[in-house]
Amino acid sequence: xxxxxxxxxxxxxxxxxxxxxxxxxxxxxxxxxxxxxxxxxxxxxxxxxxxxxxxxxxxxxxxxxxxxxxxxxxxxxxxxxxxxxxxxxxxxxxxxxxxxxxxxxxxxxxxxxxxxxxxxxxxxxxxxxxxxxxxxxxxxxxxxxxxxxxxxxxxxxxxxxxxxxxxxxxxxxxxxxxxxxx
Numbered sequence: 502x503x504x505x506x507x508x509x510x511x512x513x514x515x516x517x518x519x520x521x522x523x524x525x526x527x528x529x530x531x532x533x534x535x536x537x538x539x540x541x542x543x544x545x546x547x548x549x550x551x552x553x554x555x556x557x558x559x560x561x562x563x564x565x566x567x568x569x570x571x572x573x574x575x576x577x578x579x580x581x582x583x584x585x586x587x588x589x590x591x592x593x594x595x596x597x598x599x600x601x602x603x604x605x606x607x608x609x610x611x612x613x614x615x616x617x618x619x620x621x622x623x624x625x626x627x628x629x630x631x632x633x634x635x636x637x638x639x640x641x642x643x644x645x646x647x648x649x650x651x652x653x654x655x656x657x658x659x660x661x662x663x664x665x666x667x668x669x670x671x672x673x674x675x676x677x678x679x680x681x682x683x
Contacts, residue, residue, distance in 0.1 A: 503557050511678070512569070530594070
């Protein structure tokens with residue numbers, strides 16, 4: 502689906518992905534930094550454009566490109582499989598040395614899911630050996646469950662992010678993220 506607005510932050514903005522983003526989204530999913538923990542894609546530019554067209558029409562799926570404040574694409578993030586009061590969060594791939602950008606992208610996506618879409622819970626799934634992503638996700642107040650094997654035998658950790666838990670940590674994270682710096 503398409504969100505017509507821009508989710509604006511201090512460090513990044515989130516905009517619905519368009520066909521113009523096809524090459525960027527295709528390349529980021531081929532980046533060795535990300536393919537270890539995201540399903541790799543091996544498609545043509547035209548296939549990626551078709552996937553984006555389909556994604557923009559798919560009910561309950563929101564795929565955003567993350568832009569820095571200089572107007573550069575730096576990543577992707579999604580809220581998808583919206584089903585009643587639940588959805589899944591994922592496809593987070595940010596190429597930035599500024600940790601505030603990834604943090605703010607996740608905050609903006611959760612604010613969108615809980616505030617705009619009115620969801621109550623967002624599930625996330627992380628490979629158990631992705632220590633960096635696990636540490637990153639612990640900041641958001643989610644409930645982590647013991648690893649379980651997926652279809653390919655890889656251990657996956659499920660995280661439930663509930664609205665009330667996120668609202669509590671959002672205030673804390675925002676005070677750190679948006680405090681005045683000297």
